[in-house]
Amino acid sequence: AxxxxxxxxxxxxxxxxxxxxxxxxxxxxxxxxxxxYKQPPSRQMILVIRQxxxxxxxxxxxxxxxxxxKAAKSFSLKISDSQLGDTAMYFCASISNFGNxxxxxxxxxxxxxxx
Amino acid sequence: xxxxxxxxxxxxxxxxxxxxxxxxxxSEHNRLYWYRQTLGQGPEFLTYFQNEAQLEKSRLxxxxxxAERPKGSxxxxxxxxxxxxxxxxxxxxxxxxxxxxxxxxxxxxxxxVL
Numbered sequence: 001a002x003x004x005x006x007x008x009x010x011x012x013x014x015x016x017x018x019x020x021x022x023x024x025x026x027x028x029x030x031x032x033x034x035x036x037y038k039q040p041p042s043r044q045m046i047l048v049i050r051q052x053x054x055x056x057x058x059x060x061x062x063x064x065x066x067x068x069x070k071a072a073k074s075f076s077l078k079i080s081d082s083q084l085g086d087t088a089m090y091f092c093a094s095i096s097n098f099g100n101x102x103x104x105x106x107x108x109x110x111x112x113x114x115x
Numbered sequence: 116x117x118x119x120x121x122x123x124x125x126x127x128x129x130x131x132x133x134x135x136x137x138x139x140x141x142s143e144h145n146r147l148y149w150y151r152q153t154l155g156q157g158p159e160f161l162t163y164f165q166n167e168a169q170l171e172k173s174r175l176x177x178x179x180x181x182a183e184r185p186k187g188s189x190x191x192x193x194x195x196x197x198x199x200x201x202x203x204x205x206x207x208x209x210x211x212x213x214x215x216x217x218x219x220x221x222x223x224x225x226x227x228v229l
Contacts (some may be wrong), residue, residue: 004157032218044119045158045206045220091157095216101146101171103216104155 002027002094013082013113020067021077021109023092032096035103036070036077039089041097048090052077079111087113119221122209128197136224137158137194140209147190149182149204149220151175158206164190192197197228 003026013019025034036048050066051059058066063083067076079086092106130135136182140147142211149186149223150158160181163171166187176182194201206224208218 034198035216042220042222045208045218047219048218050217070117093157093216101148101215102160102173103148103150103158105169107157107158 002029002032002096002104004073004092004094004104006092006107006109008109009107010057010110012112014033015082015084017082018080019082019111021079021090021092021111023075023077023106025073025075025092025094027094027096029096032094034066034075035093035095036064036066037091037093037105039085039108040085040098041088045091049077053054082113084113084115087111119207119209119219121221121224122204123224124222125225125227127229129229130199131194131196132196133193134226135191135209136205136226138190138192138221139205140207140221144209144211144219145187146210146212147184148208148210149190149192151206152204152206152223153202161192161205164186185213197226197227202226202228 003023013110032053034051037045038048039045049061063080089108091108093103095103122137147164149161152158162182164184179195182192204223206223208220210218
């Protein structure tokens with residue numbers, strides 16, 4: 001079984017600053033994927049970034065990047081030059097790579113970007 | 116294609132009534148998922164279809180819940196004899212083969228059981 005833990009229920013940061021959201025996970029699998037999803041207020045959840053566990057290189061998508069520490073089972077999300085539109089719930093999630101289609105989500109971090 | 120659509124967006128019902136939610140996935144996606152999200156929690160997996168076949172069901176999906184995906188297109192999630200504990204947001208998502216975990220979500224159907 002996989003578990004995902006997000007220990008920061010809420011965070012806030014000034015616009016244009018950088019913020020890092022934390023996530024730890026536990027799995028017995030060797031091959032798995034990790035994700036960050038964003039859920040803006042009253043809007044649908046969207047995928048922000050994806051990381052394959054077998055890749056050592058950290059994934060990046062424009063202003064979003066991850067710090068993947070496999071040994072520590074840590075997967076943090078860094079948002080650079082934060083924008084008002086980044087205000088949302090952010091969920092860390094994992095899935096194993098053996099035909100298991102069940103995403104396991106953390107409890108989320110509510111991020112507020114302050115103008 | 117405008118993405119995953121869900122209907123209704125909001126449903127208020129009395130305890131003991133039956134409710135049905137519909138999900139229309141992105142047309143070229145063969146995989147469809149249902150998740151449940153309660154306040155302050157992340158989404159919890161309920162069930163998953165590949166085309167018309169229901170391949171996995173969570174223990175959360177009691178015998179009062181049933182999901183179908185006839186002809187591998189839209190899907191319905193029915194809850195019979197609703198209970199107050201069923202109050203939640205029911206999220207539908209779809210994905211294409213080979214992209215495990217990369218889900219496209221709908222806006223959800225919020226259920227309130229009085």
